[in-house]
Amino acid sequence: MTRVHGGFANRMYRLDTDQGSFAVKEMNLVDRRWPYRVEDVFRFERAAFAAGIPMPEPISAARDTLVHRWVEGEKVPEAPVPEAYAFEIGEILARLHALDVAWPPAPAEDPTPRDWPELAARAVATGQPWADDLTSQVDTFLAIAHFVDTCERPGPVVLTHKDIQPWNLLTREGRPVILDWELSGLLDLSGELGSTALSLAKGPGFDGVKPTIFRSVLDGYVAGGGALPPPGPSWFVFMIGGWLGHTRWNILRCLAGVEASTGPDLALSHESVRNGVRGLPDLFGRLPELEALLA
Template sequence: MPINAEQVADAFGLGRVLDDRPLANGDRPAVTRIVSTTDGRWVVKYDRLGSSDRPDLAEWQRTKAWTVHRLESAAAAAGIPMAHPVQPPEPSVGFWYAPPDAGGELVRVTTWVEGRDLRSGQVPDEELASWLGGVLARIARLDVEVDQDADASPVHPLDEWRDWVGEAEGATDLELGRAARAVLTVVEDSADLIADALRHRPPLTMTHGDAARANILATPTGLVLIDWESATAEVPWWDAVSNAVRLAAPDERSIAGGDPRIVRALIGSYRDQGGPAGPADATAFTGLLVGHLSFTAWCLWVALGHRDESPEQVAFCTRSLHDAAEHLPRILRNLDTWTRLLA
């Protein structure tokens, strides 16, 4: 049976519950709530191990949870500004409590941080970029075991892409086929760059994995990085470059045409704070390209009906595929310009 707020508060020792309400824009598929108690306010996130049709997910979730646990614990010990997870009672999976006889349900508690995320831009962009570059450098220097299974997004072979695009072009939605074909052109044009970069890939470190504006809070005491559950094994230089370009983007749909001052500020701060740097050439954008193409591949599968997703998710992925068809070619055209900003 589902575990309620009172049971969570009792298990974690949070005090008596005064209020329990949904958190707007809570993460999916987990359900997130704000719980106020006599001891404070808490972010309570619910999830479950596996599912009836995908029991194999449970082992992946366990591995991921302990990977996140190691990175978050090291970051907290190093004093990186973050929302601190509350140590769960046993039995636990990382920072998740797995109540006995709860049918695989999980619950995680984090201290509430009073602030607003930066999607509405309360902090000057160059100031934010300098702060984030320094934080990424500190994360890259943490002594954390690298989980090779948490490696960055997969690179799909060209033959598989061509098969998927052929299927899309045979679908009744002609626009879907045209969008898929445009994406395939980018996959083909970037294949040699990505393959060469991966052959000579520097060592991986554990990274936050999603240091976007939505996961950075402006608080009365400064900026705070939240939501570490996308922890990823990545080349730290590629991660810094990817974050610089994303932060400089004019909107969330496209990363082309961003503000060069933001890229320079983030990369400069990252280097100044001792972040491991790499070549200032096109290979620095490998993580960015692979991440976009991996996400676009998933969207194409969903749009083609190869994933058991809701109509809303199918519509979202179809829109994302059309966005990718428009913006991915611009990313390739911008590589030379962006590369000059890394020097």
Template sequence: MHDTADLIAETYALGAGPWTLAPVTRGALGQIWKLSGDGEESGAGSRSSWAVKELLFGCDEDQVRREAALREASERLGIASPRLMPNREGAYVSYLDADSGASSDSSSGPGSGSSPSAGSHIKLYDWIHGTPADVSDPEVLDWFGRTMALLHRAGEGERELPSSWYERCPGDDEWAALHAEVRRAGMPWADELGRFIATSARELASWVTPSDPADLVTSHLDLQPQNVLVGPDGPVLLDWDNAGSASAERELARALFAWSGGNEGDVEAGVRVARAYRSAGGRAVVQGPRSFSMLFATALNYVRVQAECAIDPAVTAAQREFGSGQVVAAMGWVPELGVVSRLSAAVGQVW
């Protein structure tokens, strides 16, 4: 029987082992594993470490194709990112079939064992050696502003409307129904969720509106500092899974909030990123709190989906536990309108 690590190496023609897998980090949609080998020459080169992303909630193959296309277009413009590797059959996503001989602790489903579980979809990327981006470093801020401008150039000509994830958020009736289910499930944060729904969720929802179709680009859609590592050759942009249609203005606004420290409100960092973006030819302009519609929608939708996951009997216990923790954390991360207003006023002076 193949070990899971050896099976993945075989699927991607990485060469002889032995290969080992170690968990690295868990995100909302996937678990990252480090696949390590002896570095022998193979069809994929001589690398000895790779990043395996286990997709915990299934796979949208069209989304993977968009990711690959945008990453390749961005690379031609000089944006460094991990390669998304095709398998032996030329596909960018692979399925660990339960009959393939993969051995893992899958009793609790994907994301809960000692290696990717049989029945999971996986993607393989270059392993990037680097340190987290320092958002206090002016050079890193300048790099990010330039990079976002290049991304928007690479993604020009988008015609497909953005996903509803970025365009709308739960209405009062949807929140009320979810809150009732959370109460019935006896979640310890039910009262906190109720207060959140009555205050922050209601306030921010009033700013969530559909995007202007004339402002659409194909872009990364997760431009947060934690998705940048600084390697020997400079910053590298990671985690392209969400690539798709977005308003350039709204993605810029959302990224400025993230790179200025969120609710900590380092306005000068946001201004520096905006200047670098404009100097590099970025066409989007932030025009007050309404430009932050995407930020508000995604923040509110994240609370909703994690609350739904936390009480969903169809997912694993590990996934419910993760969702429960994320609900509590995310309610504290939701943008404060006052912080957003100060940031938008400051960066508005750039244009």
């Protein structure tokens, strides 16, 4: 097997055999942020693949290893995608949300952690390279945590991929292929649409969001038979909350200072923290202009 670098939470390998090539994913079980529902996700993937959703064929799933058929394609850069590509992603989401797949009820979520002052103090004490940036934004991170806990979600709740971002997509003959399904689960529809549309309509920051690309995802969703939820901040709370949790998880890895045997390399965790500490306050401050995309 050959290691394929670039993943965030898990480690990927390519296995070439006389029966074809396979993507073998080694799951990070050491410090996951939540339990991984192996059987539920695999059943959802098989149903999606059987329904013609463009994705790698799921081959097998065990507690610590996932195997899919290897798919050749071009990586999607973190930049606005073509309108046709965004439209097709919207159509795919509508088809995905229409699948009839059993899923266990979601457990009640714990309150968003409010330990940002303590984390900042530990970062300063241990000389983390991003400690000053985090310290200057503690109040903002507390405000973000409050927003995540109190923002009203209008529903409906759908079973979906939950993480359609450029790094989880390929382009094959100009059309999308959706990768990395292990975060699949139940999610408020507005959060899924807002996260997906925004990620496909922007570059690394938020200065160049393309409204036409954002709307193309929503137009594709409607064309695929979906109905849009009402506008509001709920469209972006899932993206903000997910990034907040991802940043905190990487902060804890950096504070431990140990190169773990699974999951991201320590250098990648530091990069993720820097991006979160600088990018999350920017995203949170732009909520009014992001909501204007829904008008």
